Amino acid sequence: MKKYAGYMIDLDGTIYRGKEKIPAAKRFIENLQAKNIPFLFVTNNSTQAPEKVVANLAKNFDIHVTVDNVFTSALATADYIADLDNEKRTAYVIGELGLKQAILDQGFKFEETTPDHVVVGLDYDVTYHKFELATLAIKRGATFIGTNADTNLPNERGLVPGAGSVIALVECATQQKAQYVGKPETIIMEKALKRLGLAKDQVAMVGDNYMTDIQAGINFGIDTILVYTGVSTKEQVAKKAIKPTVELDSLDQWEV
Incomplete structure (x- = not known):
């Protein structure tokens, strides 16, 4: 089992399902925090400021992070146009x-x-x-x-x-x-990696949706961890030419 220096992590379907808690996800995040392993929640949601994401995680899912752990498509878009000219x-x-x-x-x-x-x-x-x-x-x-x-x-x-x-x-x-800008495009991944301050071979993208999360990692050239707690099914992924680096039924199966 490869050890990664950092993680990019999807939210809905991976850390929670709508308003439903995923207990293994909370344990996964707490393990990262205990070992001081950097991570970013990389989400296509552009409507909420990071402060709102942090508040939602704390209030509804008992997951306690800071705004520095949140990277939305809004932040990636702002970074992108700032770098254009x-x-x-x-x-x-x-x-x-x-x-x-x-x-x-x-x-x-x-x-x-x-x-x-x-x-x-x-x-x-x-x-x-x-x-x-x-x-x-x-x-x-x-x-x-x-x-x-x-x-x-x-x-x-x-x-x-x-x-x-x-x-x-x-x-x-x-x-x-x-x-x-957002997943599965590489722009959001590039900007997220820059914020983590790590190299491509040091990080993995964790998500539940092959078409967005995993495809974004594949497009960007980083390892991917697909967890079957959300959108994609094993039957769907079995038909894909390029498979995720790792497939899990639960984040409890992954040792950080």
Whole structure:
């Protein structure tokens, strides 16, 4: 069993299932903490600030971490556009507070008419007017960035539209594809690895979803640990040409 110096870890389906606790996940995190092994929760959720993620983990799952352990697609997107061009510092953003705050924290100013970048993520109050502003700005030459391609999100009512569905409308209106940041793209992985300060061969990506978590690790060239507590099934993964490095029924099976 290989020992890793650091871990990137998915949240929903891996650390918890919706509002349901996964006891093995809590033990896994506590083992990492006890051994001072660095880890980042790498999540495609762009709506919440890290403080909200930390509060949710503590209140609902008795898992106690800091904001330094959380890396959202919003943070990755903000890091990405900050690195594109130091002279281009304006953005128009469709998204929730988590995304807007991450971009503001990188020193960007919001601009509706002629922004350098248009960033689109999940927005629970999206309107035609917001789509209109985004479309016109992209047509004028703004860089078009999407936080993540997830078309749907599971909640207690079923599968509801995700960020990918919102972004797809802008893609249709502009006839232009967004540059996606979140899993399974490598951008979020690159930015997460930079925050961990480790090399690729020192880390593993832990997740429950082959199509996002594991594919992101494979695309980025790092080891992957698939735990069967969420989305993907053994039958589905058996059909994949590239298998995860490790497959587990429970995180209790993994020794950090």
